[in-house]
Amino acid sequence: MIQVKHLSHSFGRYWALKNISFSLDKGDFLFLTGPSGAGKTTLMRVLHGSLAVQRGVASIAGFDLKNLPEKRLYLLRREVAIVFQDFKILPDQSVWDNVALPLQVRGMVSSQVHKRVRAVLRSLRLDSKSRYLCREISGGEQQRVAVARAVVINPKVLLADEPTGNLDRKLSLQLMEVFRQFHVHGTTVVLATHNEELIRSLPGAKILCLKDGSAVECSWGPEGEGA
Amino acid sequence: MRILARLLYLGVINLGRNRWAQFFTLSTVAFTAFMAGIFLLLLYNVQQAARSTQEDIQFQVYWDPAYPMEEIREQWKEISSWDIGSMETFTPEEALEDLAGSIAGDLDADSLAGDNPLPATALIEFSLQGQDTQDRALLMRSRLMELPGVQRVSYNPLQVDLARTWVRVSSGIFWPLIGLMLVITGLVVANTLKLNQMQRREEVEILALVGASSSYIQFPLLVSGALQGLVGGVLSLGLLRLLHLALEDVLYFPPLWLKIEFLPLSYILAIPGVLTLVGLLSSFLAVNNRLR
Ligand SMILES: Nc1ncnc2c1ncn2[C@@H]1O[C@H](COP(=O)(O)OP(=O)(O)OP(=O)(O)O)[C@@H](O)[C@H]1O
Numbered sequence: 174m175i176q177v178k179h180l181s182h183s184f185g186r187y188w189a190l191k192n193i194s195f196s197l198d199k200g201d202f203l204f205l206t207g208p209s210g211a212g213k214t215t216l217m218r219v220l221h222g223s224l225a226v227q228r229g230v231a232s233i234a235g236f237d238l239k240n241l242p243e244k245r246l247y248l249l250r251r252e253v254a255i256v257f258q259d260f261k262i263l264p265d266q267s268v269w270d271n272v273a274l275p276l277q278v279r280g281m282v283s284s285q286v287h288k289r290v291r292a293v294l295r296s297l298r299l300d301s302k303s304r305y306l307c308r309e310i311s312g313g314e315q316q317r318v319a320v321a322r323a324v325v326i327n328p329k330v331l332l333a334d335e336p337t338g339n340l341d342r343k344l345s346l347q348l349m350e351v352f353r354q355f356h357v358h359g360t361t362v363v364l365a366t367h368n369e370e371l372i373r374s375l376p377g378a379k380i381l382c383l384k385d386g387s388a389v390e391c392s393w394g395p396e397g398e399g400a
Numbered sequence: 401m402r403i404l405a406r407l408l409y410l411g412v413i414n415l416g417r418n419r420w421a422q423f424f425t426l427s428t429v430a431f432t433a434f435m436a437g438i439f440l441l442l443l444y445n446v447q448q449a450a451r452s453t454q455e456d457i458q459f460q461v462y463w464d465p466a467y468p469m470e471e472i473r474e475q476w477k478e479i480s481s482w483d484i485g486s487m488e489t490f491t492p493e494e495a496l497e498d499l500a501g502s503i504a505g506d507l508d509a510d511s512l513a514g515d516n517p518l519p520a521t522a523l524i525e526f527s528l529q530g531q532d533t534q535d536r537a538l539l540m541r542s543r544l545m546e547l548p549g550v551q552r553v554s555y556n557p558l559q560v561d562l563a564r565t566w567v568r569v570s571s572g573i574f575w576p577l578i579g580l581m582l583v584i585t586g587l588v589v590a591n592t593l594k595l596n597q598m599q600r601r602e603e604v605e606i607l608a609l610v611g612a613s614s615s616y617i618q619f620p621l622l623v624s625g626a627l628q629g630l631v632g633g634v635l636s637l638g639l640l641r642l643l644h645l646a647l648e649d650v651l652y653f654p655p656l657w658l659k660i661e662f663l664p665l666s667y668i669l670a671i672p673g674v675l676t677l678v679g680l681l682s683s684f685l686a687v688n689n690r691l692r
Pocket residue numbers: 184187189207208209210211212213214215216258
């Protein structure tokens with residue numbers, strides 16, 4: 174589902190990703206971790222086609238990221254959903270409208286849109302806020318709107334950048350359960366987080382630790398790995 | 401088809417958002433187009449005035465009232481054989497009748513008939529195409545003056561000058577000015593509309609991130625851009641028409657006798673048409689490189 178080989182990415186002279194390689198199959202779950210500035214977000218953006226592949230190769234959901242023409246990028250984004258660290262939701266539109274957006278741009282009929290949006294909002298405990306404008310709800314709620322907008326399309330690959338950053342422990346674990354459900358049903362999930370508890374909660378997952386743009390041995394060990 | 405309808409709808413709905421920004425954008429577009437319209441109106445009228453005088457020039461010839469009428473008729477016959485466009489002649493009686501007709505009632509024509517104060521006159525028109533208009537006009541004037549019995553020849557030298565100036569000016573300045581004006585208007589309008597679209601950059605970016613195709617993103621923006629251009633253009637035409645109604649007659653007095661004419665239909669259609677195109681183009685440029 175995802176293949177990354179010798180991927181490097183630089184902003185000017187600064188290399189934010191250095192020679193990264195990994196591969197994931199359908200339904201795999203990958204935790205992406207590492208200190209702030211390690212390159213997690215950069216890797217997510219490459220995988221979502223927002224940043225070009227400068228060196229190495231990368232493919233996701235059957236799309237070769239290196240040779241994907243801009244005109245066809247939207248097709249990738251219909252299979253690969255992303256939750257941004259800074260949400261990127263529309264503050265002046267309602268929770269409902271934000272979550273419905275990816276379905277509407279696909280031209281889905283509105284009865285279908287209704288059904289899907291309602292189900293997703295309920296699973297993320299946002300149903301009571303669906304008519305609120307996004308700037309009127311809390312940071313944690315906005316974060317869950319961002320998650321809802323990503324999962325509503327039933328993506329093949331789900332990229333989530335610190336999706337629990339603004340949530341308390343209980344909500345974090347609840348959200349983790351949502352991701353786990355998708356993973357169980359065959360969605361490939363890449364989740365960037367600093368939260369060790371989250372990582373420990375899913376023993377079967379793969380882990381990629383980044384530091385200064387390079388893949389490193391994880392310095393702490395779920396199941397006693399690394400040192 | 402359903403998507404197309406939705407996109408059209410989105411394009412119109414977009415205009416309803418952020419009303420103040422829309423208001424300022426529309427005002428800028430309308431007023432810029434209005435200024436350009438005033439300029440066009442001015443040029444158009446100067447051109448019209450010059451054209452009409454360029455085509456024909458009038459000489460008014462007055463004969464000495466004491467000069468015998470038979471001789472005058474002989475001269476009329478001779479003049480009409482010259483290279484002129486047309487000639488209208490008035491015997492003193494005809495002139496009096498004309499005068500009486502134009503100030504009906506207030507004048508007792510019969511009481512004057514015995515002692516008619518009016519001279520015999522002729523109104524000669526000839527075409528003034530080509531370069532040496534002034535020379536030909538002067539030549540004609542002296543030719544008429546040399547006829548025995550002719551007291552006075554008047555013609556409209558102002559118009560001749562205007563015509564001559566116009567011939568020189570129109571080729572050298574008219575089209576470059578129109579071009580410059582179009583460029584300036586286009587730039588101002590395009591930039592205004594583009595800025596207006598830029599406000600939706602965030603929305604455009606997010607649409608792209610959730611998998612909207614570029615046509616899905618662009619179409620509503622193009623629709624609202626085109627609509628802004630169209631509405632701005634129509635508003636500017638309205639303003640221009642109001643201005644025209646107010647100023648129509650300001651030059652309608654002697655010796656100018658110029659009625660300011662409104663723009664012809666082709667111009668009227670062209671103004672909103674061009675603005676619509678500019679609107680389309682600027683929206684296209686505003687978002688074209690922001691889809692990644
Ligand atoms: N657009 C950019 N231009 C220049 N440098 C950038 C840009 N985006 C990221 N960087 C740099 O690349 C490095 C990696 O950034 P990135 O956002 O990937 O880190 P991160 O692992 O997501 O950190 P965090 O945990 O704080 O979110 C940082 O040093 C950052 O300054």
